[in-house]
Amino acid sequence: RWLSTQDAERLGYPTQKPEGLLERIISASSNEGDVVLDAFCGCGTTVAVAQRLKRKWIGIDITYQSIALVMRRLQDTFKNDPAVMSNITINGIPKDMEAARALAMKKDDRLRKEFEKWAVLTYTDNRAVINEKKGADAGIDGIAYFQTGSSSNAKVVFQVKSGNVGRGDIAKLRGDMQREDAAMAVFLTLQPPSKPMISEAMAVGTFEHDLMGRSYNKIEIVTVQELIEQEKRLDVPMSLEVLKSAQQKAAGDQLSLLDG
Known part of the structure; x- marks a missing residue:
């Protein structure tokens, strides 16, 4: 089922894909512990689903705004599992x-x-x-x-x-x-x-x-x-x-x- 304008996971971006679709793709093409790469991770749907399905993952995007959206989505999705956020490494942002x-x-x-x-x-x-x-x-x-x-x-x-x-x-x-x-x-x-x-x-x-x-x-x-x-x-x-x-x-x- 495609996302409606009122779906809870909808973030307002026209290219956003439903989690159900990514869940089927990731489940069919990988096993637990495998690495999933999304080189244009956008709204973070792929990495959020990969995390939930116990896959390792790499997400790449070209703007801080996109990465911030991904991090916010992961924080809200896995707010009851602080280990998820503590295990994420972000590269390419100012650290000094x-x-x-x-x-x-x-x-x-x-x-x-x-x-x-x-x-x-x-x-x-x-x-x-x-x-x-x-x-x-x-x-x-x-x-x-x-x-x-x-x-x-x-x-x-x-x-x-x-x-x-x-x-x-x-x-x-x-x-x-x-x-x-x-x-x-x-x-x-x-x-x-x-x-x-x-x-x-x-x-x-x-x-x-x-x-x-x-x-x-x-x-x-x-x-x-x-x-x-x-x-x-x-x-x-x-x-x-x-x-x-x-x-x-x-x-x-x-x-x-x-x-x-």
């Missing part, structure tokens, strides 16, 4: 500041965009949706939605900078946050922030999260060094349902751009 700078300083615009994706997805533990609308983002590189305890979800927006930064960047992000009707904004920077930048961010105030019973800075400045060396991550409650809804909307927007 030197590698992060090398990616950020690529001359090719497409490759530099991968630095932005990596920073946003790393900080959100793969829970954000990347803004793919070239030239129309007005400074917004990613969006995530989080639970507040009310009937609706709140939005947090992300901006990534790899070059020189200053107080004006925070002032602009404040305007972007208000325009996007976001509850919070995160400024991810390769360079350390200046004292005026920190003061500008603090002046915006705090967001009171009733569900968590705590306050968050409305604008948070996070350095890439904190991402790598301190493993600093976004600390707000986000459910799989919120993520799927955001991903499906983003996928639909991208398709409408192509159709237009």
